[in-house]
Structure formats: structure tokens, C-alpha cells
Amino acid sequence: MSAGFGEALTADSGAGPHRPWRGLHHPVRMVVVGFGLGVLVGTAVLALPLSRTGPGGADLLTALFTATSALCVTGLVVVDTATYWSPFGQATILALIQVGGFGIMTLASLLGLLISRRLGLSTRMAAATETKSVGLGDVRRVLLGVARITLTVEAATALVLTVRFATTYRHPLAESVWLGVFHSVSAFNNAGFALFADNLVGFAGDPWVCLPVVGAVIVGGLGFPVVLEVLREHRHARRWSVHTRLTLLMTAVLLVGGTLFMLAAEWTNPHTLGALDPPARVLAGFFQAVMPRTAGFNSVDPGAMNAGTLLASDVLMFIGGGSAGTAGGIKVGTFAVLLLAILAELRGAPDVELFDRRLSPATIRQALAVSLLGVAAVVSATLLIATTSRYSLDQVLYEVVSAFATVGLSTGITDDLAPGHQLVLVVLMFAGRLGPVTFASALVLRESGRLFRRPEGRPLIG
Template sequence: MPPAVAHPVRLLPLVFLALILVGTLLLLLPFARAGETNPTFMDALFTATSAVTVTGLTTVDTGSYWSPIGHVIILILVEIGGIGIIALATVLGLFIGGRLGLRTQMLAQVDMHVVSLGEVRPLFRRVTVTLLGFQAVTAIFLTVRYRIAYFDSLPEALWNGVFDAVMAFNNAGFSLNSDSLGRYAGDEAVLLPVSVAVFIGAVGFPVLAELYRGWRRPSRWTIHTRLTVWGSLLLFAIGALAFLAIEWANPATLQDMPLVDKIVTAIEGGVMPRSGGLQSFDWNLVEAETQAIAVVMMFIGGGSASTAGGIKVTTFLLLAFVILAELRGDPEVQIGRRSVSGRTVRTAISIALLAVMLVYGGTMLLMLWSDASHIDALFEVTSAFGTTGLSTGLTPELDTASQLVLIGLMFIGRVGTIAAASAFVLRRRQPRYHLPEEQPIIG
């Protein structure tokens, strides 16, 4: 294998591209489409990309456009995309052969953001148990509720429960219903398990592994876990309270709901924009302020090495500490009793700036090519980059060029801005010299 391709950072985008290609070919098969007409290439490509990147944006109605076999294909693509194709192959290798090669461990490091090679093997074992365990528990809750209140057939309730559980934990917004979770609006027995699964899936596997070992000792948590856990809880609280306050008197969302239903829907409104994508109400009918807050939440996303997209909550909070250090005049960035390296700070700044460029570049393209309003284009583009899947209904109406923009953003949002960029411009060797320094005027 050529060195330029063999590097783990370069190989990561390639395997995701390969999986998207395989998914597209499978969805192009006649039996994947419901009805007598064959699926179109763009519908298959968009759906496969959205599934592999665990986004959930769609150009067609998932339930009616794709056949049951197509639904199974989408579910498998979401499952593989959620855990990461490299992580999945490594886990299978663990149980089949029991050995991990050095190159495989390096690939796993890139995909899962594991700090040391020694953590790869035990982490992947916990990933498998966690992934299947949470999805199974969520599926049981949903199946029971669906059978009692919504479906007369147990197999139908079970399939819908499993499908929604997989989508929730993997933070993918696909649904077998044309209105997503609309038919379950206000039902806490459905919305709460789904919201909990979305929140846990967006935390990230390394954090879940550390919490499993020592959740009772927050003082011993790593900086990454502290930022992810407390940051996720803070963003959820802000999002839910803001949604409740802004939408309280909106007749299209909360106004006519009982108090309990309002609170349950507000919880959903605080969780889903972080990368969930499932929705029991129409985001096109919420207040403009709510959409603006959702855009910010989608841009931030969830935890690193999770099923969520965005710049990640750790990046966002690290940048806040960078600003705080500059305001104080501190020589280095400190979080708790630890300092953060300059390389980590540069990476966080690079990710944020690249994300801003991608989101607003994509927004401008959609506005030029589709005549969409600024807020609608920004909402859809941020949803694609954050691999969220929420939509105001714009995506199915876009032309091919605009849909290709969203496909590119979903791919970059899943693989990561740094990994995607460095895959093509990665320096093969470190420079052996240091240029003279000069201080330009800043500000």
C-alpha cells in the first residue's frame, strides 16, 4: 500500500467514501425501492451519505420511498456509520482472531480519538457492549409503548421500536413515519427514551468508558470527560429552557399543549439540535429565535468520538478557555489543574475556523442556487455539517448542485474537518529547521 494512502488519517475518509459507494449501489437495486419505479441515483447517493454519516437528512420520504429491504439497508449503514467502519472491523477482529495489528490500532486511534494504543482493545470491547446494550434497552421501551398505543401487530411495533432505537442512539434522523416523531408528540413514554438515547450517543465512547470506570469520582475525570459531560448538560439545559420560554405561546408548537407535554417537548427541543435529528414538531413553524439557537447547537454538536457531528462541545469550551486566558493575560490555557498544549489549542481554532468557512460557504451556495432565505439555508447547511438531520423542509426542494453541497458537508462533518483536510495535504515528514519569528499586529 502506498505511504500516501496508508497513513491512518488519509485512510479514514477513504473507507467512509467506500462505504457510501457500497450503500449507494445497494440502494440503487430495484428491490430497495417501494413501488414499480427504480430509485434515482441522487436519491440513493444522498440517502447513503446521510446514513453513513448518521445525519438523517433526506430528499425523499424514507417510509414510503424505500422498501422494507431498503429500510434494512439504511439501518445497517447507520449502525456501521455510527460506530465507525474502522472501529467495527476492529471489534469483529477482536472476537474472531483476538489480535490487533499495530496499523489497525493506529487506525482505531484516529477514528475514536484514543490517547494511547493500550486503550484501543478494551475501549472497543466496551463500545460494542455499550452500543448494543443501550439500543436494546431503548428498543424494548419503544416496542412496549408502540404495541400498547400505536400498533396492533407486535412484529410491526418491534420493527419500529428497533429502527427508532438505532436511529436515536446513533443520532440519525431517519424515520419510517412521514412526520418523524409527529404522531408521538407529547408522549413522554416515546420522546423521553428517544431523547435519552440521543444524549448518551452524543457523549462519546471514550467518555462513556471513563464514566463506567469512575462515574462516582468526578474530581478524577480527565479534562475531556469534564468538558464533555458538564458542557453537554449545560447546553442541554440552555436549549431546553430557551425552547420552553420562546415557544410557550407559539400556537404551532407548545401553546395548546398540557404542561407535562410542554416540558417533554422542551426536553426534545434541547436534545435534538445537538445532533439527534428526530422531531415531533415542524421546525419550519418554530419562532425565528428558536431556529437561531438550534443553529448554534447544531454547529457545536456533541462529544468527540461520538455519533454526533459539529465542531464538538470540547472544542467549543476549549475556545472559551482560550479567550478567558487571553483576557487574564495568562501565559498558557488552564482548565482545572491542568494546562492545555499549544498544539491542541491550534487544532481547536483550526476546526472552528474551517467549520465557519464551510457552513457559511455552503449557505451562500444554497442561497445563490435555490433562492432559499438566509435562515432556511443556514439551518439546512448547519444541520448537514453537524450531521444533525433536522430540516425545515428545504432539502427535498433543492436542485442537484445544492444537494451535492449538503452531501459534501455531511461527509466532512462526520469524518472531521481536520481529518478530511489533512487526508490530502498531510506533511510526510517534520521540518528540520525553524524560521525567524516576527510578531504581526493583532486586533
Template sequence: MRHSITHPVRLVPLAFLIAALIGTGLLMLPISRAGDGAAPPLVALFTAVSAVCVTGLVIVDTVSYWSTFGEVVLVVLIQIGGFGIMTLASMLGLLAMGKLGLRHRLTAQLETKTLGLGDVGAVLKRVAILTFVVEATVGSIMTLRFLLYYGYDFGDALWHGLFHAVSAFNNAGFALYSDSVEGFVTDPLIMLPLAFAVIIGGIGFPVLLEVGRRMWRPVGWSVHTKLTLAGTAILLVLGFIAYLWLEWSNAGTIGNLSTGEKILASFFNAVMPRTAGFNAVPVGELNTQTLAVTDILMFIGGGSAGTAGGIKVTTFFLLAFVIWAEVRGEEDVTVGGRRIDTSVQRQALSVALLGVAAVAVGTLILLINTEIPLDDLVFEAISAFATVGLSTGITPELPLIGHLTLIVLMFAGRVGTFTVAAALAMRSRRRYYRYPTERPIVG
């Protein structure tokens, strides 16, 4: 029984569940609320799950509803959720790769030759250092900006800088402003540090470590690193072009900004679906076409073993290579001169289809229990599952069943995809017999 509970595939969801429940209890304390009384259980639970799953969806206004103590609880939950995701997802990935006989890839990623306890300690240490450096750098830049340009006193400037740096690096999207960061849409010294913190956190620790070791030798990068970096760049460029083109004349978003400000806002908006819920423009004012583009970017998400959600960039582009190989009639799927094992292809397909199923079921539940337009419900369901946190503004309006549905989607989206992927990989085994071949009609 003990072995069953401590199995990594079961331990990760259990750890996040415990963290969410502890966070719920803390947020229900009267000291956590800015007003009188304590937060209702549903409000505390929804907010705690959103924070520990680094999502950013809220049903109450963060800055006016929660006290300073409550905000501290939130930032701690975000840090635990983000740090835990990076380390635990990395560990599951390493265990899975080891089961698949890819020990040499683990060695390249971890600067070590074995998978002993020393390796785990080294990984945790490097993740902690990376987290501190990025958050401290971004927090310092924003603190100085708040202090010197916006006239905050030192304490407020430091708290706002630290809170938003932690929220950005962990792809959480929680903000200490009722309109998120819309008030800073024209300020590059606020927008760009937040955007780059989101990008770095969302790329994934294994990629960052490998790039750090082999920055000047990209030829030697693993297929995972190449897919993640190339896919991230492609999605950022396409997202930027789409936002700039579709929203150029939209007076409700960027239509009234200067050309330079439109470029800044479009870049920021292209980064956020990677998956951080900061919004520099009112999401509810976006054109329908832009919402559709955002749906796609949110569902794909960021890099594996990072703080981003979604089905992950590598999953999406790996499936694209599978389709391309099938169209060309090739027996093997190759990426960067390497053949992709069929078990990895099945894992990618399983993760993607489970993601589609989760969003579809969640959307259907919301549709049955509300009269909100389908476009908004799909957007909300994807945002929850992909742990993005962007919203058209309907989250507080949802009934109890709607809030519970989003809670399940956030939790499943944060711990579900990589847990399923790891479980599939760790259960991979060779059979010494094969059944007769059959070819059902496809398409």
C-alpha cells in the same frame, strides 16, 4: 503507495466513501423501493450518504418511498456509520494523543497500559457491548410501548422500536413516520428513551468508558471528560430554557400543549441539535429566534469520538477558555488545574474555522442557485455539516447543485473534523530553531 492509502487519516474517509457507494448501489435496486422501478442515482446517493454519515436529511419520504428491504439497508448503514465513527474516531484520537506524548491519558481511558493490538480489540469490544446494551434497552421500551399502547402487532412494534433505537443512539434521526416523531410529542415513553439514547451516543465513547471506570471519583476524570460532560449539561439546560421561553406561545409548535407537555417537548427539542434529526414539532414553524438558537447548538454539536457531529463540545469550550485566558492577560490556558498545550489550542481553532468556512461556502452555493430565504439556507447548511438532519422542509425543493452541496457537507462534517484534528496532531513535530517574533495588529 500502499502505506499512503492505509494511513489512518486517509483510510477513514475512504472507508466511509466505500460504505456510502455500496449503500447507494443497494438502494438503487428495485427491491429497495416501495413503488415501481428503481430509485434514481441522486436519491439513492443522497439517502445513503445521509445514513452512513448518520445525518437524517432526506429528499424523499422514508416510510412511503423505501420498502422494508430499503429500510433494512438504511438501518444497517446507520449502524455501520455510527459504530464506525465511534471506533475509528476513538482510534484516531488515541493515535493523535500518543503522538503528542499523552500516553497516560490513553491508559486511563482504555484500562490498558499499552497501545498494542490487544488495546484496539478491547476498545472495539467495549464499543460493541455499549452499542448493543443501549439500543436493546431503548428498543425494548419502545417496542412494548408500540405493542401495548398503540396497538401495533408484534412484528411492526419490534421493527419500529429497533429502527428508532438504532437511529437515536447513532444520532441519525431517520424515522419511519412522515412527520418524524411529531405524533408522539406528548408521550414521555417515546420521547425520553429517544432523547437519552441521543445524549449517550453523542457524549462519546472515551468519556463513557472513563466515567464507567471512575464514576465515584470525578476528581480523577480527565480534562476532556470534564469539558464534555459540563459542556453538554450547560448546552442542554440553555437550549431547554431557550426553546421553552421562545416557543411558549407559538401555536404552530408547543403553544397549544399543556405545561407538562411543553416541558417535555422543549427538552426533546434541546437534545436533538446534539446531533439527531428527530423533530417533535414542525421545524418550519419555529420562531426565527429559535432557529438561530438551533443553528448555534447544531454547529457546536456533541462529544468527540461519539456519534454526534458539529465542531464538538470540547472544541467550543476549549476555545472559550482560550479567549478567557487572553482577556485576563494570562500566558497559559488552564482547565481544571491542567495547562492546555498550544498545539491543542491550534487544532481547536483550525477545526472551528474550517467548520465556519464549510458552512459559509455551502450556504453561498445554495444562495446563488436558489431563491430560498437566507435563514433557511443557513439552517440547512449547518444541519448538513453538523450531521443533524433537522430541516425547515426545503431539502426536497433544492436543485441538483443544492443536493450535491449537502452531500459534500454531510460527508465533510462526519469524517472531516476529526480527521483534520488527527492529521494536525499526528503531524505535530518540534523544530530546533525559531524565527524572529513579529506582532501584527489584531482587531
């Protein structure tokens, strides 16, 4: 965004050119402030005695951690969701998941659209930032499309799960509906919150529970622009944009590769896949290959996995899912751009090309910035926690990457971490949900441009 357009946006929202709070009207800053306010509201509600099953309300850190994890659709928990929180508390968590997955700015814009049938420039810019719309004219279409996709996928998933819980596991109908709705919303929004003490370990061999959850997770993790374009142009795949084709290709590669690795690494582990019959092992291996990239559900105990499997899961979590979706990580598009840049450099090619298109230098710089900021956040937090706790490096790294990538998988150490370490995870979840570049850009009120370029310099590399 140019400085002139930023000033126009500020003027549109009613702020004077010299007011110190004018930066709040920057669309990126509005997203950050919106999520921050959402965390504060969620913390206040979860701290109420009404939200907890036991006497009194939750302590401030527990409420803050849970609210951040829910709103940032992560899934890390410091207490058992099913037993610690009351039905009201669980409903609050569900609402935070839905709002966080849909996007506070997207939700606010949609509500404004439905009420007034009109969007102001500030609101449209904020929605465009959240949904990665191509232009301001696309915001209305994207918002309505996102709403339709969200409700359709969540309703379909909830229906299948409700029927399964009621008919096979003999839960009362009302309880089955609640379990179906909660887990469908948690799955589509890639949150990973579950209402069972062992997450979904008890359903490791049940395809009628695991596959609907996996399907919702994958659709939500692809990103709304991809899903909208596939639905709109499903008969004309050649018209798909570079972003859509790249996201689908990388998703397929990571799903197949991740499944094969999980099966090979854990097939004989008696504490994970080895305890299941062969068909259930394949299902659980596929399930565990999907979840590290997007959501925090688990059908086997991550703490019992081999060290190599944990490292592979770290990689999958850090890569994440598609842009402008409910998944976290640096995104598959970012990872693919970096790979293509490396291959182009190894070949000595002057340009980085993809699907008969040349990638701009700005795209490559953005991919590099997102990746290095993510690495810096993960390394810094890992060093801090590993040097001041009794846990091993692979456990700490797994926890940190899971928080930053808003995945929610854990080796079981989250609730045992010191309060200071849990606050580090809170910051990581918040930063990871908004994205490294978005979070950093929110601290900058204006962008400046140059009317000149300096002479080229070539420092030695390698």
C-alpha cells in the same frame, strides 16, 4: 504522527517506500476511504429495485443522498423513509446507520479481533484514529467497550419503545419490534431517521417515546471515551480526565440553557409548543433542545419555529456533542477551549487553564483550526445555495449547518432543493461526519517536522 512512524506504518502494511498508493495506509486516509467505499456500496444497494416500494429502483441522486445521510448518521432525507423505501431498503438504511455510528474502521477492527484475536499495527492505528484511543494498547479495550455500550443502550431503548408501540398505539408485535429497533439504533447513533411521515411529531407529549429516544441520543452523543470512563470510574469522579469532566459540564450547560431558551422562544407559538398543553410543552422544549446538538429527530415542525429559534438551533447544531461519539458539529470540547482561550486573553492570563490543568498551545490551535474550517464550510455552502435558490437565508443556513453538523433537522426544503444543491449537502455530510481536520488531514500523505524555529513576529491584532 512523525514521518518516521508513518514510514514504519507503511512498511508494516506491506507497501514499498516508493509506491504511489502508500498514502492509503495512513490511518486518517484509511478512515476517509472506508467511509467513501461505504457510501458507494450503500448507494448501489439502495438503487436496486428491491430497495424501493414503487416500480424500478431509486434514481442515483436519491440513493446517493440517502446512503450518505445514513452512513454519516445525519438524517436529512429527500424522500419519505417510511413509504418510499421497501423493508429491504429500510433495513439497508438501518445497517448503514449502525456501521456509520460505530465507525467503519472500528467495525473492521472489531471483526478482525473477533476472528483472529489479533490486530496488526495498521488496523490498530486506524481504530485509534476512529475511537480517539489514548494509545495503541487501548484499542482492544475500547473496541469491546464500544460494542457492549452500543448493544446495551440500543437493546434497552428498543425494548421500551417496542412495548409502548405495542400496548399504547396498538401496532402488531412484529411491527412494534421493527419500529422499536429502528428508532433505537437511529437514536443512539444520532441519525434522526424515523419511520413516521412527520418524524416524531405525533409523540410530542408522550414521555415513554420521547425520553428513551432522548436518553439514547445523549449517551451516544457524549462520546465513547466519556461513557467508558464514567462507567469505569463512576465511584471516583475525581479521577475523571479533563476531557470527561469538560464534556459532561458543557453538555449539561447546553442542555439546560437550550431547554430554557426553547421554552421561552416557542412557548406561545401556536404552530410549535403553543399547540400543546403545558407538560407536553416542557417535554417538547427539552426534546428540541437535545436534538439540534446531536440528532435529527423532531417533535415539532422546525419550519414553523421563529427566526430567533432557528438561529439558536444553528448555534447548537454547530457546537454539536462529544468527541469520538455519534454526534457531529465541532464538538463541545472544541467550543469550550475557544471560550477559555478568550477568557484567558481578556484576563491577561499567560496560560489557558481548566480543572487545575494548563492547556497546551497545540490544543488551542487545533480547536481554532476545527472551528474556522467548520465556519468556512458552512459560509461557503450557505452563500452558494442562498444566491442560487429561492429560499431565505435562515432556511438555507439551517439546512447547511444541519448537514455539516450531521444533525438532520430541516425546515422542509431538502427535497425541493436543486440537484446541485443536494450534492453540496452530500459533501457537507461526508466532511462533517469525518471532521474538518480529519478530512483535510486525509489529503496529506506525510507530516514534516522542523529542526528550527524562526524569530518571533507580532503583527497588530484588532
